[in-house]
Amino acid sequence: MKIKTIRTLSLTVCLLATPVYAADNKPVDPLNSVMWDYNRQIFLGNADYVFDERIKVGVPEFAEDPTQVPVDVDATALAGNIQRIVSWADLNPIQHIFTYFPHPDVLPRVSLRIKVQQATPVRAAVLTKDGVWHVGSSWLEAAGGGCTTPSVGNANPYWESHLGETKSRIFPQTESNRYKFRVIHPMDTGLVGSIPEFFIQQVELRDDAGSALVRMELSPPVSENPVITFDVRKQAQHHLWLRDNNGNEFEKTL
Amino acid sequence: MMLKSYIRFLLGGLAVLLSTQAWALDYNLKPQKIAPDTYLLQGKMQDFSRKNGGNIVNTAFIVTSEGVVVFDSGPSRRYGEAMRKVIAQVTDKPVLHLFNSHQHPDHFLGNQAFSDATIWALPKTGQQIAQNGNAYAENMYRMVGDWMRATEVLLPTHPLEAKVMMVGEHRFRFFSYTGHTGADLVMLDETTGVLFASDMVFYQRMLTTPHTPGIGTWIKELRQLADTPFKLMVPGHGPVVKDNRAVEQMIGYLKWLDETLQQAAEQGRSMHEVMKTLLPAEFAGINLGREEFVRSVVHLYPDYEEAAF
Numbered sequence: 001m002k003i004k005t006i007r008t009l010s011l012t013v014c015l016l017a018t019p020v021y022a023a024d025n026k027p028v029d030p031l032n033s034v035m036w037d038y039n040r041q042i043f044l045g046n047a048d049y050v051f052d053e054r055i056k057v058g059v060p061e062f063a064e065d066p067t068q069v070p071v072d073v074d075a076t077a078l079a080g081n082i083q084r085i086v087s088w089a090d091l092n093p094i095q096h097i098f099t100y101f102p103h104p105d106v107l108p109r110v111s112l113r114i115k116v117q118q119a120t121p122v123r124a125a126v127l128t129k130d131g132v133w134h135v136g137s138s139w140l141e142a143a144g145g146g147c148t149t150p151s152v153g154n155a156n157p158y159w160e161s162h163l164g165e166t167k168s169r170i171f172p173q174t175e176s177n178r179y180k181f182r183v184i185h186p187m188d189t190g191l192v193g194s195i196p197e198f199f200i201q202q203v204e205l206r207d208d209a210g211s212a213l214v215r216m217e218l219s220p221p222v223s224e225n226p227v228i229t230f231d232v233r234k235q236a237q238h239h240l241w242l243r244d245n246n247g248n249e250f251e252k253t254l
Numbered sequence: 255m256m257l258k259s260y261i262r263f264l265l266g267g268l269a270v271l272l273s274t275q276a277w278a279l280d281y282n283l284k285p286q287k288i289a290p291d292t293y294l295l296q297g298k299m300q301d302f303s304r305k306n307g308g309n310i311v312n313t314a315f316i317v318t319s320e321g322v323v324v325f326d327s328g329p330s331r332r333y334g335e336a337m338r339k340v341i342a343q344v345t346d347k348p349v350l351h352l353f354n355s356h357q358h359p360d361h362f363l364g365n366q367a368f369s370d371a372t373i374w375a376l377p378k379t380g381q382q383i384a385q386n387g388n389a390y391a392e393n394m395y396r397m398v399g400d401w402m403r404a405t406e407v408l409l410p411t412h413p414l415e416a417k418v419m420m421v422g423e424h425r426f427r428f429f430s431y432t433g434h435t436g437a438d439l440v441m442l443d444e445t446t447g448v449l450f451a452s453d454m455v456f457y458q459r460m461l462t463t464p465h466t467p468g469i470g471t472w473i474k475e476l477r478q479l480a481d482t483p484f485k486l487m488v489p490g491h492g493p494v495v496k497d498n499r500a501v502e503q504m505i506g507y508l509k510w511l512d513e514t515l516q517q518a519a520e521q522g523r524s525m526h527e528v529m530k531t532l533l534p535a536e537f538a539g540i541n542l543g544r545e546e547f548v549r550s551v552v553h554l555y556p557d558y559e560e561a562a563f
Contacts, residue, residue, distance in 0.1 A: 058526045058527075059526065060526065060529055060548055060552075061548070062548075064548070064549045064552040064553070065552050065553075068552065068556070070524060070525035070526040070529070070552075071526065072524055072526040072527065111524030111525070111526060111527070113525065143393065143396060167560070167563035168563065169522065169562065169563050171520075171521060171522025173522075178522040180522050180524075180559075180563075182559070182560065182563060227525075227556070227559060229522065229524050
């Protein structure tokens with residue numbers, strides 16, 4: 001039994017170490033997802049890509065609450081060499097979660113919470129300056145239903161008078177400052193009967209000069225009342241700018 | 255010859271499959287006599303699975319001179335029916351009263367087997383089961399599969415407002431707590447000194463937090479519970495104890511959980527980062543410690559984050 005485990009382990013290690021290529025000479029999805037090619041076509045097009053373990057997609061083993069699944073994407077291994085990061089969940093009805101454009105003064109690391117409709121691979125594809133996508137993946141178990149459950153706010157009119165209300169705090173870390181904020185927004189997916197999609201689409205963290213340190217595009221799978229963290233190297237005055245798909249803009253000085 | 259042995263192999267395989275199938279759907283309940291007239295059906299210290307059929311819970315019954323009193327009915331109709339068979343092997347007295355300790359599915363989904371009895375629950379528990387019961391049942395079908403066949407929610411029939419009830423020569427005292435789910439019934443059999451602590455107390459099986467009104471409330475009520483004199487305490491999950499060690503384990507862990515979540519929020523940790531926290535040695539050995547800690551982070555951390563802004 002023990003020998004068998006070790007053999008399985010070493011086999012797994014081999015598989016991880018050597019990329020597997022399909023007949024068309026494209027790397028094979030280590031999670032063997034039926035939606036890999038479909039999503040790759042949408043998000044990466046025909047660009048070159050590799051599956052890269054240095055891109056960490058942190059998810060729990062099981063989605064205890066399918067409307068609030070924590071996801072940490074960490075691409076610090078490729079810091080300084082990144083054009084953008086795209087994250088999606090293969091088996092969600094709306095696959096795209098976010099696109100993130102990090103500035104060199106920001107660590108390419110972001111945490112947020114998402115909705116999932118069923119067990120799914122969660123991806124983060126990092127486009128480096130040489131035009132190659134580096135894809136990190138994790139498998140998330142889930143009972144599901146997160147995208148078609150009405151937002152909590154739907155049963156409680158609190159959000160109507162507090163829409164866009166933001167709380168934030170800066171937490172000093174050893175090598176950077178962590179910016180964490182929470183904004184009141186229903187983040188409706190449009191997949192619940194008679195509730196159109198209504199979600200924050202753009203997030204920017206801007207410095208005093210108005211240039212963006214972080215630029216992020218969100219999709220409806222980001223959980224209601226989003227809680228998002230960024231890690232910024234520079235110590236300076238920043239403010240947060242948000243815009244939803246109805247054109248509401250929200251600003252807050254951090 | 256080859257073909258013959260191949261067929262024999264196939265038939266043999268089929269027979270094994272059928273027999274394990276039959277074995278797999280038997281809860282095989284074994285009553286333990288833990289005090290005079292008092293029998294415990296101790297569940298496994300596991301999570302719901304297709305292997306255990308949801309039998310992860312402690313249920314009990316007390317045979318009084320008048321009839322039988324049952325504390326919790328288990329996770330499925332099949333369990334409830336198996337429980338009735340066990341009771342019938344011990345006594346031919348009728349089952350008079352069933353108490354559902356709280357709204358969680360492993361404590362009331364066996365109710366269908368007790369439709370001839372009065373089914374009591376705290377008034378709020380009755381409302382919670384009416385509201386959430388079907389969703390719980392659906393989730394149980396998903397998690398344990400065919401064990402659930404024909405299980406439907408049978409609501410408690412009587413809201414329990416009394417503090418004391420005499421059944422035969424047994425005098426039962428009821429305590430209404432909230433720490434685990436917002437409405438948690440604890441029952442003391444004053445005649446035998448057995449305290450049925452329901453899921454207010456877990457022992458050697460990590461506690462669950464999906465509906466707790468807050469760690470502070472739970473700790474406060476555990477301290478009150480610890481002041482109740484008893485001879486034997488039956489936790490909702492885990493082995494029976496004669497002293498307050500189970501309550502102390504609960505309080506110790508809950509305090510650690512509270513401090514850990516508070517500190518993490520003060521450091522700006524993300525929810526997923528908090529999930530990676532290692533349990534201290536004293537809690538790491540508790541069954542499902544890691545799994546339940548991760549679940550608790552999902553249930554509780556957003557409020558700590560909110561407070562830290």
